[in-house]
Amino acid sequence: MPSSPLPLLLDFDHQYHRDQRQSADFLHRRDRRLALDYQRRHGSLPGQAAWLGEIGAASGPEQSKHADSAAGLRGWRRLRLLFMALGAVLGVLTMLGLLYYDGGRRINVTLIVAMALLQLLLALLTSAQAMVGARPWRGLFRDGVPRWWPLPEPAPMLRLLQPHLAARIAHGGGLAFGLCALLTLLTQVLIKDLAFGWSTTLQASAAGYHELMRALAWPWREWLPGAVPSLELVERSRYFRLGQGAPAEPALLGGWWPFLAMLWAVYAVIPRLLLLAFGSWQLRRRALALLRDHPGHAALLERFNTAYVESDRPADHEPLPASRSPGIDGGPALPVPGTLIRWAGAGAGQPGLARHLIQGDEPLVLNAGGAASLEQDAETLAEAAQCNRPLVIVTRGWEPPTGELQDFLTDARQRCAAGTPLILVPLAADGDPAPARDDTLAQWQRFALRQKDPRLSVAGFSVAEADQ
Amino acid sequence: MxxxxxxxxxxxxxxxxxxxxxxxxxxxxxxxxxxxxxxxxxxxxxxxxxxxxxxxxxxxxxxxxxxxxxxxxxxxxxxxxxxxxxxxxxxxxxxxxxxxxxxxxxxxxxxxxxxxxxxxxxxxxxxxxxxxxxxxxxxxxxxxxxxxxxxxxxxxxxxxxxxxxxxxxxxxxxxxxxxxxxxxxxxxxxxxxxAPEWEAPLDEAINHLAEQRQRRQQQAMRLIATTLAAMLTRVQSATLPVGGNRDELEHGLRQRWREWQRQREQGLRRDIEGLYLHHHLQRQESDLAWEPGADLFSETTRRAWGVSRTYLATAGFGAGALGGAGVDALTAGHTLGAGALVGGLLGAAGSLYYAGKLDRLKLGPLSSGGQRAHFGPVRDPQFGYVVLGRALEHWYRVSHRNHAGRDPLTLGDADSHWLEQLSRSQRQTLQKALQNPPRDDGDSKRRRALEQAVSECGDAFLQWRTQTSP
Structure with a gap:
C-alpha cells in the first residue's frame, strides 16, 4: 500500500466509495475486528495506509497488486512527461531563436533578459493560481483529468487537487524549458562566437542600463563579480541599427555570456525548481489535509475505537423456518346435531354460543383442557362418546393449537364410533362477535391437516352472523 | 467458573x-x-x-x-x-x-x-x-x-x-x-x-447497548447530512442541440432531477433502517405510507415540513448577518455593524426571493455540439427544510421501533413545528448550513457545519417528538 499521501488519498477515497455500498453494521464489524487484530500484533491502531493494506491483504494478492491510485495518477504522470518533453524542445528552440546571429547585427541582451523575467513571472503566476485554487483552464478537464486524455476511470478526489497537479506539471515543463534553454546557451557560447549588444529607442544612458543590469545581478554579484557586466562593456556593446561598421573589439561583446547564463539560471531555472518543490510540498500538504478531513476518516476512527456490539445474529446459522404454508378451505355448515366441548375455557363467556353451533333445544355442553385435569378430560370424552354424535370443539382461535388438544383429539377418535365427525371451531377473542381472522383460521386448518384425520374439520364461526 | x-x-x-x-x-x-x-x-x-x-x-x-x-x-x-x-x-x-x-x-x-x-x-x-x-x-x-x-x-x-x-x-x-x-x-x-454473578456482565452489556444507541444516532445524523448535501447540490445536465426544443429539454431534465432526488431519499431511508437493523421494513415499502400524494415535492409535504415566509426571512436575516459580521470583524468594527446589517438584509431578501422557486434551467455557452444545459442546484430554501424534516421523522420512527413490530411504518404529523425547539442561533446556523452545503468531499468546513447543524436538529426533533407523541 502506498505511504505517499497522494496515492494513499486516492486509494482511501476509492475504498470509501466502495464501502458506501456496505451496511454500517458490516463495516463496523470488519474494521473493529481488523483494528483489534492489528493492535495485538503491532501495539497500536492502524493508520489509513495500514488499514488499506489489511483490507487488500484480506481480499488476496490480486486485490493488493492493483493499487487503485495507479490508474488515477497514470494519466497525470504521462501528461507531466509530455509537458517536460515539450518544454525541453521549446527551450532549445527559443534559445536558438534568441541567439540567432547572422553576423550582421548583434544579439539583443534586452530580449534575453525580458524572456528570463517573463519565465519568472509565469512561474509565480502558476503558483499563485494553484494557491488560490483558481482553474481558468478547467474547461479542458472533465472529472479531474484532461478531456482529451484517455483514462479508464477518473478518481473523484483528483478534481480537488487539479490546481496543484496542474501547477506541478506546468513547473515541470517550465523547468525543462529553462534548463534546456540554459544548456543551449552554453553550447552556443562554446561552439560559436556570439556578439551581444543592447539597443533601445529610449533615451537611456549606458550608465542607467548598467545600473539595471547590476540590480538584476544582485543575487550573485557579491560572490560572482565576473558574471556582472562592467560599465565599459555596457557602453561598448550599445549599438544603433543605423550605426556604421563592426564594433572595435568583437571579442569584448562575447563578455555578456556569464551574466546571461547566471541571469537565466537565477530567474528562469532556479525559481521553477523552487516552485516545483513548493508545489510538490503543497500538493502533499493538501492531500494530507484531504486525508485528515475525509468524511471516511472520522467514521473509520470511530469504528476502530468503539466496541462492536452484536445482538441480532443467532448462534447457529440455520435459516429460520419458512413462514407459512397454505391452509385448507371450507368446513361444515353449523349448527349440527352434536355435542359441544369448550376447550380450555373457550366461549365460556358466551352463554348463547351452544344454540348457534348445536341443533336441538338442550345441547350437551362439556369442558376440557386448560385448567381441567387429564382425568377430567377423560371423563368428558367418555360422556361425549356415549352420545355417538359429532363433537363440536370450540377453541380460542387466537392461540395456536397445542399438543394437549392433539392428544385430546386422538383420544376422541379412539373413543368415539368410527366416522364420527370432529369439528374444530376457533373463536375470535373472548366476547368478540367477529369470526376468527383468516390467517388465524389458516393455522387451525393446517393443524387439522397435520392430524391426517379425514373426519376432522375446521369451521369458521361468527357470533354476529349467527345473531342475525 | x-x-x-x-x-x-x-x-x-x-x-x-x-x-x-x-x-x-x-x-x-x-x-x-x-x-x-x-x-x-x-x-x-x-x-x-x-x-x-x-x-x-x-x-x-x-x-x-x-x-x-x-x-x-x-x-x-x-x-x-x-x-x-x-x-x-x-x-x-x-x-x-x-x-x-x-x-x-x-x-x-x-x-x-x-x-x-x-x-x-x-x-x-x-x-x-x-x-x-x-x-x-x-x-x-x-x-x-x-x-x-x-x-x-x-x-x-x-x-x-x-x-x-x-x-x-x-x-x-x-x-x-x-x-x-x-x-x-x-x-x-x-x-x-x-443471580449475583450475572449482574456485572449484564451491566456491561447495558452500557455497550446505550453507547451503541448513541452512536447510531450520530451516524444517522451524518447520513442525513450527507444526503441533504447531495440533494441540495444536485445538478442534472444535458446538451441542448442547435435548434433543439428548450422546453422539452427542461421538462425532461426536471423529471430526471426529481426522480434522482426521490431515489436519493429512498436510499437514505434504507441506510437508516439498515443502521437500526430493520432489514425487513424494505419489503413493506408500499406500506411505508406517507399519505397519498405526499411525496417530496407535493404541497402537502411542503405544508407539513416546510417553514413560513416569516421564518425564512428571519432565519435568512440571521444567517446573512453571521456572514456580514465577518466583514465587521475584518474592519475591526469600523463599519459600525453595517456588514452584519447588509448581510442580514441580503440574506432575508434572498431567502424570500427564492422561496417557491424550486429549480430552473441554466444554459451554458454555445459550442459546436450545442449548449450545455444544467438543471439545479435547487434554489428554494424550503427544499432543505422539507428534506430534513422528512428524514428526521423517518429516523425517529425507525429508531423508536422495536424489532418485534410487524405493523407498517407510518409517518405522522403534528400541530406544532419541530423547529420551535431550536434556539435562535441554532436556527441561523441551520439556515446558513442549508444555504451553503458542502460542494464536494473535500469541502470539510461546510460539511462539518452541516453535520453539526443536523446533529442539533436531531436532538431538537427528539425533544419535540417526545413532547408531541401520545
Whole structure:
C-alpha cells in the first residue's frame, strides 16, 4: 500500500466509495475486528495506509497488486512527461531563436533578459493560481483529468487537487524549458562566437542600463563579480541599427555570456525548481489535509475505537423456518346435531354460543383442557362418546393449537364410533362477535391437516352472523 | 467458573416469547419469519461485544403438554429435594419422544444453567391453566423472572402479577412491540438481578447497548447530512442541440432531477433502517405510507415540513448577518455593524426571493455540439427544510421501533413545528448550513457545519417528538 499521501488519498477515497455500498453494521464489524487484530500484533491502531493494506491483504494478492491510485495518477504522470518533453524542445528552440546571429547585427541582451523575467513571472503566476485554487483552464478537464486524455476511470478526489497537479506539471515543463534553454546557451557560447549588444529607442544612458543590469545581478554579484557586466562593456556593446561598421573589439561583446547564463539560471531555472518543490510540498500538504478531513476518516476512527456490539445474529446459522404454508378451505355448515366441548375455557363467556353451533333445544355442553385435569378430560370424552354424535370443539382461535388438544383429539377418535365427525371451531377473542381472522383460521386448518384425520374439520364461526 | 449468563425465554405458545427475543436481540428476522406458535427448536441469540459474549437469549418452543409433564413429574418425585433431578430425568427419558419434543427443547437449556424468563399475555385474564407450566418451571429450581407482555387491548396485568409473584423471583411488565429503549435496558438489568454473578456482565452489556444507541444516532445524523448535501447540490445536465426544443429539454431534465432526488431519499431511508437493523421494513415499502400524494415535492409535504415566509426571512436575516459580521470583524468594527446589517438584509431578501422557486434551467455557452444545459442546484430554501424534516421523522420512527413490530411504518404529523425547539442561533446556523452545503468531499468546513447543524436538529426533533407523541 502506498505511504505517499497522494496515492494513499486516492486509494482511501476509492475504498470509501466502495464501502458506501456496505451496511454500517458490516463495516463496523470488519474494521473493529481488523483494528483489534492489528493492535495485538503491532501495539497500536492502524493508520489509513495500514488499514488499506489489511483490507487488500484480506481480499488476496490480486486485490493488493492493483493499487487503485495507479490508474488515477497514470494519466497525470504521462501528461507531466509530455509537458517536460515539450518544454525541453521549446527551450532549445527559443534559445536558438534568441541567439540567432547572422553576423550582421548583434544579439539583443534586452530580449534575453525580458524572456528570463517573463519565465519568472509565469512561474509565480502558476503558483499563485494553484494557491488560490483558481482553474481558468478547467474547461479542458472533465472529472479531474484532461478531456482529451484517455483514462479508464477518473478518481473523484483528483478534481480537488487539479490546481496543484496542474501547477506541478506546468513547473515541470517550465523547468525543462529553462534548463534546456540554459544548456543551449552554453553550447552556443562554446561552439560559436556570439556578439551581444543592447539597443533601445529610449533615451537611456549606458550608465542607467548598467545600473539595471547590476540590480538584476544582485543575487550573485557579491560572490560572482565576473558574471556582472562592467560599465565599459555596457557602453561598448550599445549599438544603433543605423550605426556604421563592426564594433572595435568583437571579442569584448562575447563578455555578456556569464551574466546571461547566471541571469537565466537565477530567474528562469532556479525559481521553477523552487516552485516545483513548493508545489510538490503543497500538493502533499493538501492531500494530507484531504486525508485528515475525509468524511471516511472520522467514521473509520470511530469504528476502530468503539466496541462492536452484536445482538441480532443467532448462534447457529440455520435459516429460520419458512413462514407459512397454505391452509385448507371450507368446513361444515353449523349448527349440527352434536355435542359441544369448550376447550380450555373457550366461549365460556358466551352463554348463547351452544344454540348457534348445536341443533336441538338442550345441547350437551362439556369442558376440557386448560385448567381441567387429564382425568377430567377423560371423563368428558367418555360422556361425549356415549352420545355417538359429532363433537363440536370450540377453541380460542387466537392461540395456536397445542399438543394437549392433539392428544385430546386422538383420544376422541379412539373413543368415539368410527366416522364420527370432529369439528374444530376457533373463536375470535373472548366476547368478540367477529369470526376468527383468516390467517388465524389458516393455522387451525393446517393443524387439522397435520392430524391426517379425514373426519376432522375446521369451521369458521361468527357470533354476529349467527345473531342475525 | 465464569460462565456467560443465559436466559431461556419460555411460556405458553404465542404469548410473545419470540417477540420479546426479537426486541431484545434487535432482530426482525424472528418476528417476520415465524408463524405464531411454530417455534419448534430452541434458538440462541448471544449479545457479544467484539466477539466476547456477554449474555445469551434462548428462544424456545411453547409448552405443548404441560399437564401431562407435570403429572409425570409428580408421579416420579418423592420430595421437594429431588425435583430438579426429576425434571432432568423427564428430559432424559423423553428426549426422543416426538410428543414431548417441545418440552425437552425448552427445559434443556434451563437444566444446563440458563435463567428462566417466563412470558405471559397480560391482555387476557389469568387462568389456572398456566399453573402446570409454572409448576414445572419452579421444579427446575433455576432463577426466574416473569414478563407480562400485553398483546391485546385489555389489561389484566395486576391479577397476573399477583399470581406470578408466587412462582417467580421478579415480575416485570414488558410490551415487546412498544416498550421504549430505556425499558429494554431496565429489563436487562432485571435479568442481571436474578443471580449475583450475572449482574456485572449484564451491566456491561447495558452500557455497550446505550453507547451503541448513541452512536447510531450520530451516524444517522451524518447520513442525513450527507444526503441533504447531495440533494441540495444536485445538478442534472444535458446538451441542448442547435435548434433543439428548450422546453422539452427542461421538462425532461426536471423529471430526471426529481426522480434522482426521490431515489436519493429512498436510499437514505434504507441506510437508516439498515443502521437500526430493520432489514425487513424494505419489503413493506408500499406500506411505508406517507399519505397519498405526499411525496417530496407535493404541497402537502411542503405544508407539513416546510417553514413560513416569516421564518425564512428571519432565519435568512440571521444567517446573512453571521456572514456580514465577518466583514465587521475584518474592519475591526469600523463599519459600525453595517456588514452584519447588509448581510442580514441580503440574506432575508434572498431567502424570500427564492422561496417557491424550486429549480430552473441554466444554459451554458454555445459550442459546436450545442449548449450545455444544467438543471439545479435547487434554489428554494424550503427544499432543505422539507428534506430534513422528512428524514428526521423517518429516523425517529425507525429508531423508536422495536424489532418485534410487524405493523407498517407510518409517518405522522403534528400541530406544532419541530423547529420551535431550536434556539435562535441554532436556527441561523441551520439556515446558513442549508444555504451553503458542502460542494464536494473535500469541502470539510461546510460539511462539518452541516453535520453539526443536523446533529442539533436531531436532538431538537427528539425533544419535540417526545413532547408531541401520545
Amino acid at each position: 465464569s460462565q456467560t449468563p443465559r436466559f431461556a425465554v419460555v411460556g405458553h405458545p404465542n404469548k410473545g416469547k419470540s417477540s420479546s427475543v426479537a426486541t431484545l436481540a434487535q432482530n426482525d428476522d424472528i418476528a417476520i419469519a415465524l408463524e405464531p406458535g411454530t417455534t419448534r427448536d430452541s434458538r440462541h441469540y448471544p449479545l457479544s461485544v467484539d466477539g466476547r459474549p456477554l449474555y445469551e437469549l434462548i428462544d424456545t418452543p411453547g409448552f405443548q403438554r404441560p399437564r401431562r409433564v407435570l403429572a409425570w413429574l409428580e408421579q416420579h418425585s418423592q420430595s421437594a429435594s429431588d425435583r430438579p433431578d426429576t425434571v432432568r430425568a423427564f428430559v432424559t427419558q423423553h428426549r426422543d419422544d416426538p410428543r414431548f419434543h417441545d418440552e425437552c427443547e425448552l427445559l434443556t437449556p434451563i437444566l444446563d444453567g440458563a435463567g428462566i424468563i417466563y412470558v405471559v399475555d397480560g391482555s387476557v385474564p389469568y387462568s389456572s391453566e398456566h399453573e402446570a407450566e409454572m409448576n414445572i418451571l419452579r421444579w427446575t429450581g433455576r432463577p426466574s423472572l416473569a414478563l407480562i407482555n400485553r398483546i391485546g387491548e385489555q389489561d389484566h396485568g395486576e391479577r397476573w402479577r399477583a399470581a406470578l409473584g408466587q412462582y417467580f423471583q421478579i415480575v416485570r411488565h414488558f410490551d415487546a412491540v412498544h416498550a421504549p429503549f430505556d425499558t429494554h435496558l431496565g429489563l436487562l438489568r432485571s435479568f442481571g438481578q436474578l
